[in-house]
Amino acid sequence: MIRREFLKKSTLAGAGAITAPYLLPSGRLFAASGNRSANHVVLVMFAGGVRHQEAVGMRYLDDSQVGEPYPGNIMYNMLTGAPPEMKIVYGTGEGGINPIPPILSQSLASQGTLFAEVEALSTGHFGGLNSIIQGSVPGGQGLKQRPVNPTIFEYLRRHGGYGATDTWFVGNSIGGSLPLLNYSANPDYGIKYGGNFFAPLITFGEQGFEYLGNAKVYHPENELAPMYQLKAFLDNNFANNGLLLDSLGNTEEEKQSIKMFMDLMYEKIQAGTITLPPVTDNADTATVGFACELLSWFKPAFSVVNLSSVDACHSDFTGYLKSLHRADHAVGFLWDYIQQIPEMAGNTTLICVPECGRNDNPNAILDDNNWLAYDHSDFNSTRIFSLCVGAGFEPGLVRGSEGNPIGRASDAMMTAADILGVDTSLMSPYLYGGTTSFLDQL
Amino acid sequence: MSTQDLNNKIVESSEQGSLGKLALLATATAAALQSCKKDPEQVGVYELNDVALTTDSANKTRLKTNEQYVSILFTNLFQAGISSDIVFELNECFLSIGDQELAREVLISNLFNNPAVQLPTVENMMADLDGFIEETYKRFFVRLPSEGEKTWVRNFISNNPYMTPELVYFSFALSNEYMYY
Numbered sequence: 228m229i230r231r232e233f234l235k236k237s238t239l240a241g242a243g244a245i246t247a248p249y250l251l252p253s254g255r256l257f258a259a260s261g262n263r264s265a266n267h268v269v270l271v272m273f274a275g276g277v278r279h280q281e282a283v284g285m286r287y288l289d290d291s292q293v294g295e296p297y298p299g300n301i302m303y304n305m306l307t308g309a310p311p312e313m314k315i316v317y318g319t320g321e322g323g324i325n326p327i328p329p330i331l332s333q334s335l336a337s338q339g340t341l342f343a344e345v346e347a348l349s350t351g352h353f354g355g356l357n358s359i360i361q362g363s364v365p366g367g368q369g370l371k372q373r374p375v376n377p378t379i380f381e382y383l384r385r386h387g388g389y390g391a392t393d394t395w396f397v398g399n400s401i402g403g404s405l406p407l408l409n410y411s412a413n414p415d416y417g418i419k420y421g422g423n424f425f426a427p428l429i430t431f432g433e434q435g436f437e438y439l440g441n442a443k444v445y446h447p448e449n450e451l452a453p454m455y456q457l458k459a460f461l462d463n464n465f466a467n468n469g470l471l472l473d474s475l476g477n478t479e480e481e482k483q484s485i486k487m488f489m490d491l492m493y494e495k496i497q498a499g500t501i502t503l504p505p506v507t508d509n510a511d512t513a514t515v516g517f518a519c520e521l522l523s524w525f526k527p528a529f530s531v532v533n534l535s536s537v538d539a540c541h542s543d544f545t546g547y548l549k550s551l552h553r554a555d556h557a558v559g560f561l562w563d564y565i566q567q568i569p570e571m572a573g574n575t576t577l578i579c580v581p582e583c584g585r586n587d588n589p590n591a592i593l594d595d596n597n598w599l600a601y602d603h604s605d606f607n608s609t610r611i612f613s614l615c616v617g618a619g620f621e622p623g624l625v626r627g628s629e630g631n632p633i634g635r636a637s638d639a640m641m642t643a644a645d646i647l648g649v650d651t652s653l654m655s656p657y658l659y660g661g662t663t664s665f666l667d668q669l
Numbered sequence: 670m671s672t673q674d675l676n677n678k679i680v681e682s683s684e685q686g687s688l689g690k691l692a693l694l695a696t697a698t699a700a701a702l703q704s705c706k707k708d709p710e711q712v713g714v715y716e717l718n719d720v721a722l723t724t725d726s727a728n729k730t731r732l733k734t735n736e737q738y739v740s741i742l743f744t745n746l747f748q749a750g751i752s753s754d755i756v757f758e759l760n761e762c763f764l765s766i767g768d769q770e771l772a773r774e775v776l777i778s779n780l781f782n783n784p785a786v787q788l789p790t791v792e793n794m795m796a797d798l799d800g801f802i803e804e805t806y807k808r809f810f811v812r813l814p815s816e817g818e819k820t821w822v823r824n825f826i827s828n829n830p831y832m833t834p835e836l837v838y839f840s841f842a843l844s845n846e847y848m849y850y
Contacts (some may be wrong), residue, residue: 386814391768403762434758435765441776449831457832457840459823464818465846468729472845475768484769489775568790 239634263648264666265618267575268529269522269565270379270485270643271506274361274511274554275535276352276603278585279610281551284629285313285342291577292598293545301552304559305579305614306341307334316596317546317552323545327506327552330559335577339473339616340624340669344632347583347658350608353404355582355636356533362637362658371404374411376657379640380422381410383529384476391477391521392484394422395521399514401426405533409476418473422529423485427517428510431492440493443495451641455479488524492517504560509550511536516559526570528647532561534590542603544598562616576646578616578637578665582609613639619646619666626668637662696784729849735763735817739850742842747809748787770843777842783833789834798823801834809841 237547280290285308288295299311318325348358361374368375369392398405410421417476495501503516511534518532534554538545566572586609587600627633637659739759745753766772794801801820806814826832
């Protein structure tokens with residue numbers, strides 16, 4: 228009789244454990260889909276408003292400056308096509324006459340899938356970045372305001388069970404409300420599911436080095452442990468008043484790892500050994516250098532890198548071309564470097580997508596070459612592209628064409644979630660209508 | 670009166686006495702039960718106002734900005750003011766790091782490498798532990814500790830040989846209460 232009861236109860240308990248949803252320490256209620264097609268995704272927000280004509284169109288000056296019929300591809304690490312033959316201004320040296328040699332022997336487009344024209348959901352930077360990070364452009368989303376809807380970092384951490392240091396956002400500055408994009412204001416998600424963030428040019432720049440670069444080393448057991456214990460007592464007393472201060476949720480081990488990474492960066496800066504692209508003469512290229520260091524240290528499941536120097540195009544078309552060429556150089560370097568990280572090589576998907584495009588017609592500002600500049604506000608500014616390389620993306624495939632868009636900016640985050648095994652149906656209430664993984668649009 | 674009659678009277682008298690005692694007991698019990706009943710009308714007869722009891726930290730409800738935090742931290746640690754340039758640069762440092770608690774921790778551990786930090790020695794701390802605890806609460810939390818807090822912290826420091834004034838200050842500067850005003 229006792230044995231029979233035991234068998235009955237244990238069977239019921241077992242069935243319950245299998246069928247009932249369970250709550251993991253990360254706060255995750257449901258299991259991830261588990262179908263990862265790669266262990267790592269690197270998403271590059273490229274790169275501050277890229278005009279479709281100079282990017283996928285490969286028309287260099289031909290479609291932007293009257294009387295300058297010189298087409299060509301200045302993004303030859305990413306796209307397949309011959310570079311311009313005349314009027315070279317985007318390279319290095321006096322007048323930029325020396326194009327930067329390609330890093331990759333084969334363009335990323337030939338290694339992966341190019342979505343030749345994709346719909347941007349916003350013609351502005353912050354709106355565009357939000358559309359990539361949160362997969363939507365909700366009404367009421369303002370500048371200097373955290374995303375209204377959950378971000379990809381929160382979906383990954385809450386529903387995918389990823390740790391805080393599994394998700395990183397590497398910003399090229401602290402301007403444009405960029406530091407607000409690592410988690411949303413959504414009450415069901417928020418900071419405890421946020422991604423880690425560094426703006427390395429500040430953190431590891433002059434002021435970062437001065438105020439953060441000389442941290443005292445404490446013994447983890449003898450000194451740090453009692454220090455945290457006393458802090459916990461003080462916090463518990465304060466929590467009795469109903470006031471809690473949520474944090475990003477880095478574990479103590481993760482915090483120690485971040486501190487060690489910071490110390491390493493300060494050491495490398497002093498020694499001049501930071502990994503940098505061969506040509507590092509602007510913020511984007513330097514940011515990618517630090518992003519490579521970060522990938523090498525943390526091997527995160529998901530990381531976002533933001534580039535934005537091409538926004539010089541508002542008043543300096545020549546500067547825009549230079550920055551676009553360097554952004555391509557930086558992405559080529561990034562992909563090449565990823566292949567040198569054993570845990571990430573052959574197991575990483577790279578997604579590049581601009582947050583917005585640029586106008587069809589120029590404004591009235593002339594640069595040193597008497598070339599007109601371009602803002603971003605018209606329909607042409609919604610014309611962007613997406614380049615996806617890695618598991619699941621067919622090499623050399625081109626989907627869509629100029630005037631025949633396939634996909635939208637919000638698809639990038641859905642693709643990342645899809646690749647990393649998160650049940651994307653949990654995200655749909657907050658997403659822009661029709662948002663679909665690029666993997667489902669091949 | 671025969672002996673038999675006398676005995677009968679004694680028994681009768683004894684039974685009457687027992688009944689009397691029982692009656693007395695019942696009356697007393699009833700009176701006691703009646704007197705223990707709470708009279709709802711009696712609440713508030715002391716004519717005192719209700720007072721909500723809270724801790725001294727309860728009125729700290731506003732989160733400090735990064736600028737406020739570093740300004741106050743500098744003052745607390747160095748007993749001197751901080752220039753607006755440094756406040757601006759430190760705010761940028763904070764903005765460049767996602768985990769703000771970690772950023773504060775790294776900043777504080779950097780500041781403790783500065784010899785200008787005003788710290789009592791371990792000997793001074795142990796010589797007057799209660800005084801040190803009170804001063805630390807006043808310095809960082811702008812209030813006195815409760816007796817419970819003082820006792821707990823005193824025992825904690827006494828029982829942890831590695832605790833120094835620096836680590837105590839570190840805990841207070843990193844605490845949630847210090848983030849509010």
